[in-house]
Amino acid sequence: MDPLYQQTHKQVHEIQSRMGRLETADKQSVHLVENEIQASIDQIFSCLERLEILSSKEPPNKRQNAKLRVDQLKYDVQHLQTALRNFQHRRHAREQQERQREELLSRTFTTNDSDTTIPMDESLQFNSSLQKIHHGVDDLILDGHNILDGLRNQRLTLKGTQKKILDIANMLGLSNTVMRLIEKRAFQDKYFMIGGMLVTLTHSGGRSARSS
16 A cells, blocks of 8 residues: 555645646646646546555554545645646636637727617607697597586486476376386486487597597
8 A cells, every 4th residue: 555655645746846837837838737737636536546445454553544644645636626627717717808808909890880870750750649649538538527527417407307297296196107107207318318428428539539
C-alpha cells in the first residue's frame, strides 16, 4: 500500500503546482493545461479506489491510520477538482464577455426604416369611431329613461282611472260579474302597457344603432 500511496501523494502535489500555471497560461495553451490536469485527477481517483481496498486489508492496528491517510488524499483531490471547474467557469464567462464586446463594437447602427413609423391616422380614426359609439349608447340610455318615465306616469293614470270606475260601479250597485269584468280588463290593459314599453325601447335602440 505504501508505494501506491506515495505515488498518489506525489501526483497531488504535481497537480497543485500545475494549477498555478493556469492563471498565467495564454489562450492557446490553457486548454492543453486543463486537459492535462483533468487526466491526472482522473488517474488519482482510480488510485484512490485501489488504496481504499488495500487499506481495508491492513492489520487492525494499522487499518484506521491507513484509512485516514486515504481520506485526506481524497479530500485534497476533490478540492483540486472543484478549483479546476471554478477556473473553467470563470474562463468561459470571460470569453463570452469578450465575444459580446467584439460583436457590439463591430455592429453597424442605422436609422429606423419607414416600416417602424406608427400609423397615427388609423389610430385617430379608430378613437373617433369609439367616441361616436359611446355617444350613441348614452343617447340610447337617455331615451330609455324618458320612455320609462312616461310609461310610469301612464300607469299611475290608469290606476287612478280604474279606482274611479270601481267607485262609480259600487255607487251604482253593479253586480259582482260586471265588477270582475272591469278588473279583468284592467289586468289586460297592464299587459298591453308592458308590450308597448318593449316595442318602444326596441324602436329607439334601432334608431340609435343606425345613427351611430
